[in-house]
Amino acid sequence: MTTQDMLDERYGRRRSPGRRWILALGGVLAVGAVVLFGWFTVQGALDSVDSDTTSFEVADEHSVTLGFQITSPPGAAVACAIEAQDEEHGVVGWRVVEIPASDVHARAFREVIPTTALATTGFVNSCWVLPPEAS
Template sequence: MTDLDARYGRHRRTTPRWLWPLVAALGITAGIAWAAWASWTNVPPFQARVHSFEVIDDQRTKVDLEIFRDEPVALTCRVFAQAHDKHVVGERNIEVPASSQSPVRIVSEIRTERRAVTAVLDSCEEG
């Protein structure tokens, strides 16, 4: 026994050295598995985006939607036109019929109360 052991006592390890690295490895594995599961659940069978838009005049904006579908589902997409001050100046629900073709392009017109500067896809839902 050294003088330090006599003065402070000897510390005995109560847990094996491999326990905490094992706990860390299991935690990391569980986290990766959860992240992979969460990223693949609730993925809709379609994606939509505004391909282009054109401000025709102060009362009309044309929007071109592009729809990508894995399954032939009918969709209802809500688009709106915004003015320079970010206020919504017009909106429209666009019905997209079911089709096995992908991608599908749908061109529609939004009536506006004043001049718009952009067209935005708000949402698309099945039905």
Template sequence: MTETASDTVADRYGASRSKRWDRRIGWSLASVAILVGLLVIAFGNWRQSTTEFQNIGFTLHNEGGPGDAFSASTKFEVNADPGVAVSCAVEALNTSKATVGWKIVDLPVIDGRSQTVSVDIVTLGPATAAHAKACWPVER
């Protein structure tokens, strides 16, 4: 019995017809995985709480005398979903942009979307800037 040249090559290099089904299954699974990934990206953040903040301004209190502490005040606006508890990290920086004061502030739950917050920060030395660094929703 003689084999044709194509059968001999197919047997030698494994290019038989059963591989075609394996490729089709692989491409089908890859397509389904990509489709599911796109759906997760598109609808994954559908009902996520949106918490944003905007720095308004700051005041520095660097006239510390002997025994007096340095301090800074910052004012910022927080926008969050009504009824959501929010915490914010506030920091004061020196001329080298090093943190000289830090505070976590728990904001009260309000029925509205926006609230303006003023925070005083005690610093380790004279500050040149103070601002809200981050705000996030808190589960209570």
């Protein structure tokens, strides 16, 4: 009998093989959760669309011409919400533009936003990848 066994017997401690299995199972579940989180993060990054407003021109009180560029996954159709605002940051024009799929990673566009009042700015609010059946 080892010293550890004698101490365990003397003070009533027992070694349980079930506890090791519980700890091992907990470790496996923790690793699985980390891998799953990593996969969702990578998958979300692969389908992300970046947009930058490159110019805007207020034509008159009824329209704004917006220049913008997008960086999207090749072969994916994209939709962008473009917006015009007045000097008090009120939305005076808004439109969703659907961009067909292309093999090119970065593309530039010019779109007209109809407005209900004189705008002072135009910009891309957000862009997203369209599901395959929508393209």
